[in-house]
Amino acid sequence: MALDEIDKKILRLLQEDAHYTLKDIANKINLSLTPVHDRVKRLEKDGIIEKYVTILDKKKLGNNLTVYCQVTLTKQTYDTSEGFNQSILNMPEVVECNYVSGNFDYMLKIIIPDMESYHHFHQKKLSVLPEVSLINTVFVISEVKSTTVLPI
Amino acid sequence: MALDEIDKKILRLLQEDAHYTLKDIANKINLSLTPVHDRVKRLEKDGIIEKYVTILDKKKLGNNLTVYCQVTLTKQTYDTSEGFNQSILNMPEVVECNYVSGNFDYMLKIIIPDMESYHHFHQKKLSVLPEVSLINTVFVISEVKSTTVLPI
DNA sequence: TACTTTTACAGAAAAATATTCTGTTTTTAA
């Protein structure tokens, strides 16, 4: 379970590009295929490596608007939270949802085609949820950084 | 450049798992290897597919705290923004940074081991930037959803 | 210490996958 320096090097490489071959990695860290293969399998089995995914260009898919929604619920009870959570899990435009501290209850990140779609989402999907009391929208004007790479 | 239904099916699958083989995909959408291969290569070339990455378990890597920082700059000039942006790009604990509308200028997402690390980050790395005037921290209490999958 | 066990690694063989090639069918456009 404890990661040594070799594990960390492998993880750093795989975070950057899941399509590096074992040979690529082996070359970069001066090892043979076997230990690289064994270590990757172990990291998968231990759940350090969660999954391999493909990142698509959101703008090229027509998603030109990103917004943060700061949501306040009507009540702070468990049932209210759970009901809200379940609804959110079924909304594909909500890519992040976190229960937070502060002046509101949830911070959501929404990726959506345009303002019209957002208007529709806001009015017909989010604000109509029985658990939702207040929504404060923060519009993204320009994306500076967005990465899946964690510091290791 | 226009995506047909087959392209979309391929993208939906690859978003979920970048390690699906061409054969897996071909079977799932009832095609032979050739068109699947050709289409994936085209989607890569056109930049619809941006990259393949590995998602790691942040908690197993010791990152137990996620926070949003709402940052206000001292001035709203181009130079101030650019200076801030460049500093952020060199901070590995900042996984998202967006210039936004509203009562503050930037929304940041920080992934970090614990409160002590955050204290250090806040005091020694973020608040000391000459462009930063105000920081409002929103702590994540519980993660409800976090996905790289875009609606297609 | 000597011995056993475990772990980490290398190299080679086998299996699976990606890539390339050839050719056919379908669609599109002249």
Add this chain to the structure above:
DNA sequence: TTAAAAACAGAATATTTTTCTGTAAAAGTA
């Protein structure tokens, strides 16, 4: 109606992953 282009299938080839065999180093035990 014909020519050109696009989409696809199947087979051959190249590459990669996976498995197998064995060696060396490290860790644990009597």
